[in-house]
Amino acid sequence: MIAEDSQLAAASFADKARLLARAGQFREAIDLLSAQPAGSLDAPTLRDLVRWRNAAFDPQPGRTIWPPRFSDPFPGVKEPPEISAADLDVEILGGAIQHHGCLLVRAMISPEQTGQLTEVVRKAFDTAEPIRSGARQAEISPWYSPYSLSPEDGMTEAGREFGNACGAIWTGDSPHALSNFIAFLKTHEIIRLIEDYLGERAFLSLGKATLRIVPPTTGTNWH
Numbered sequence: 001m002i003a004e005d006s007q008l009a010a011a012s013f014a015d016k017a018r019l020l021a022r023a024g025q026f027r028e029a030i031d032l033l034s035a036q037p038a039g040s041l042d043a044p045t046l047r048d049l050v051r052w053r054n055a056a057f058d059p060q061p062g063r064t065i066w067p068p069r070f071s072d073p074f075p076g077v078k079e080p081p082e083i084s085a086a087d088l089d090v091e092i093l094g095g096a097i098q099h100h101g102c103l104l105v106r107a108m109i110s111p112e113q114t115g116q117l118t119e120v121v122r123k124a125f126d127t128a129e130p131i132r133s134g135a136r137q138a139e140i141s142p143w144y145s146p147y148s149l150s151p152e153d154g155m156t157e158a159g160r161e162f163g164n165a166c167g168a169i170w171t172g173d174s175p176h177a178l179s180n181f182i183a184f185l186k187t188h189e190i191i192r193l194i195e196d197y198l199g200e201r202a203f204l205s206l207g208k209a210t211l212r213i214v215p216p217t218t219g220t221n222w223h
Contacts, residue, residue: 013033081103124174127174128174
């Protein structure tokens with residue numbers, strides 16, 4: 001009964017989100033559905049979310065002075081600096097990047113969360129493999145439903161195929177995985193930290209945000 005109630009609530013939110021999207025209020029539609037677990041949303045709604053995220057892309061001017069200046073939080077440290085996730089803030093992140101080029105953050109993700117994210121990636125690949133091999137897709141899958149490219153997207157099918165050949169799936173081609181990934185970033189306040197550093201809204205690139213399972217035979221010349 002609880003699961004059914006959750007699904008009914010998610011369906012109601014999806015209807016409201018579609019009304020907002022039709023009115024051009026894409027961010028409001030995204031925010032409404034982002035509060036729902038990805039597993040409670042059906043495949044068409046998750047796919048709509050991917051399209052709405054693209055439609056909502058509207059970069060605004062960031063900091064007037066770039067780059068921002070941060071003091072060195074690790075003076076005298078020669079090795080890559082590291083901290084606990086509980087101590088992470090924009091001053092430490094910015095200072096480490098500017099003065100040391102990196103920051104190792106311990107305990108950001110638990111073993112359980114690692115397992116959950118691994119399962120998300122595997123489900124996306126397990127669903128994609130037969131479809132990419134030519135099998136007919138009987139219905140929309142939340143785990144693999146390639147984003148429909150348009151000329152203004154700046155991406156091509158050749159780019160998608162290149163990623164596939166390198167053991168990757170565009171995260172935007174797996175609506176469920178994309179929603180999971182963004183929820184994870186928000187839960188750990190990673191998006192907030194990035195936006196605090198940049199001084200503007202952060203965006204994901206369709207061609208750079210990828211899920212990967214890399215066999216030994218995969219070429220290493222992609223990054």
